[in-house]
Amino acid sequence: MSEATHNASHQESTTQDGTEAENALSVRNVYKVFGKRPAEVIKRLKSGKKRAELTALGTAAVIDASFDVKKGEIFVVMGLSGSGKSTLIRTLNGLWAPTQGSVVVGGTDISAISDKELRKVRQEKISMVFQHFALLPHRTVLENAAYALEIQGVAKAERTARAEKVLSMVGLGGWGEKYPSELSGGMQQRVGLARALCAETDILLMDEAFSALDPLIRREMQEQLVVLQAELGKTIVFITHDLNEAMFLGDRIAVMRDGEIxxxxxxxEILTNPANDYVAQFVQDVDRTRVLTAGVVMEPPLAVVTISGGPRNALRTMRDLQVSAAFVVDRRRKYQGIVRDRDVMAQVEKRATDLAAVVRNGIEPVSPETALNDLFGRAVESPIPLPVVDDDGRLVGALPRVTLLAALGNVPSTTGEFPVVEVAVAPIPEQMVTAALAQYEGVAK
Amino acid sequence: MTPDFRIPLGDWVEVGLDWLTTSLEGFFALIRSILVGAYDGLEWLLAAPPYWAVIVVFAAIAWWASGWKLGVGTIVGFAVIVGVDQWSNAMDSLALVIIATVVAVAISVPLGIWAASSLRVSAIVRPIMDFMQTMPAMVYLIPALVMFRVGVVPGIVATIIFSMAPGVRLTELGIRGVDKEVVEAGHAFGSSPGRILRQIQLPLARPTIMAGVNQVIMLSLSMVVIAGMVGAGGLGGDVVASLSRIDAGLGFEAGIAVVILAIFLDRVTASFGKSKTRSSTKAA
Incomplete structure (x- = not known):
């Protein structure tokens, strides 16, 4: 699957209710209760009791979880320890049978099948990466990577070839003969990932897969996972307690607390529109620059002049808005560049009617998908707000520095109070502009 | 001064034992002939060749299992046994220990695996093992004697019962101690429980299981002397004889032979637990 499809699914997910066919995974009203009287616990939970009141009867690890995971999506389940996320992910491949509710994997309800059929589903449809890697220490890296294929009954020569291919894909080509204990943590988890990829299942479950790694390695693995996912089009359910990780990886995120989603x-959505105080508190610490994109925080571009309007109109617009520069677009609103008030005034004074002559192209426009993280450097260098243009080159917004700062501080990003074009250079005083315009108009009359 | 009540436990045991010996006579006879056959065969194998040939074989095993130091130590140790004229007795006892260990391991390891798979089984097996291990060993000799008559067989049977417990315990412990996530990984990739046992649990539990086997062997050796009381012969026979004759010299000679056998078996089996897997450290 291409990057584009990946992005497409990202956008659809919020608006469109998926039908059965495009869901890789479907979870309906799943409860998982450990303890003496699970059925009673569920009954009381349904009648409104809280989980903390029922600890004598049993521990409700997952309470009424329902969600769909679409094909090719990275679905992140995020929560602190004890929130039930690890139990939830284990119900998805039947390591735990749900106490109540159904889990449908690729069209098969795994809560209603025999052990043998369940093993078949695990072999063919859903594989897993573990927090502490869970490699077989008495086997080589290559044998570990080929483990799933061995279980599937693939002949030795073929599984070796396939495992070698996947190992080089995760950057471990040539390490096949080593033993896991000879590898660093990051490399061991690459083996874990290779083992899961080698199974060639459509769905990949990742249980805190990067949590045991150093921050630098973790970042590297996250980026590699995104690249691999774009290349292979896997459906990934990723469990984490790290909100930054969730925000970076997730097409969608489910936030869990005390067993409930x-x-x-x-x-x-999670960042800008948290469902309750808990989520709001949680997202406070997130590195917003990695999550928020230009498209989310940008402001409507007000200081816009059209190239066909000519220098006089442009100068008047800039005077009215008290700005020293403006974006220039063509009749189809395609971004052309910027103009400076001094240049435009010179044109006016020269009686020239051509605005195109003074349009500058020094500022490269940004795409709405760009993360804020990548914009700070450019915002600093640019004397005027960064123009935001869509895929067709149309100007859709502007990013003044103050907006970037507001986004960081979680201040509502569009206040309407900021001048749309902030001034690095003070605008020409109003009287002078008016005088110039008047002079021109006088001559014209 | 007898108390007012008396539990007739001894009577019950005797009644039970009588019933067992009469109703299962054929079964006990079968066991007896199997054990006698195995023992005679093994004893012949160890005692028939010239002693130096046997010592060379033992030294080679020790060298292969551990290294040249243990190989040399084995030659010296067994030469001492020959020197104190206990060679033939030592081979008898070794045959007994090997037979008892093989049977005890064949029972205790599967039992341990079963106990590891189910808390209920574990809860039942554990007190039985406690009972078997703490009951004074000589007590087993009496019913064994009744069932299998005088000779080497009651010695073997009593040894098996007495030495089984650590085999069961350490097997259960070893399998329960295998990293849960690795076992989960087996399940997650669709492996069957039998395959997980073979490919994951047993290999990873091997050091602990081998420690259990090692303990079984050591306990068997310690029973050898006691088995001498029921006519099992070997080193035990000489120790019992020296006791009745107050012959400290003979007792010590037989005793030192037991010690040498113990050290040899312990070092060899201990190195089986460690070697071969390149590293059994947990992935972390």
């Missing part, structure tokens, strides 16, 4: 949404 409190919110499901895209990273933007």
């Amino acid at each position: 409190v919110q499901i949404g895209t990273p933007d």
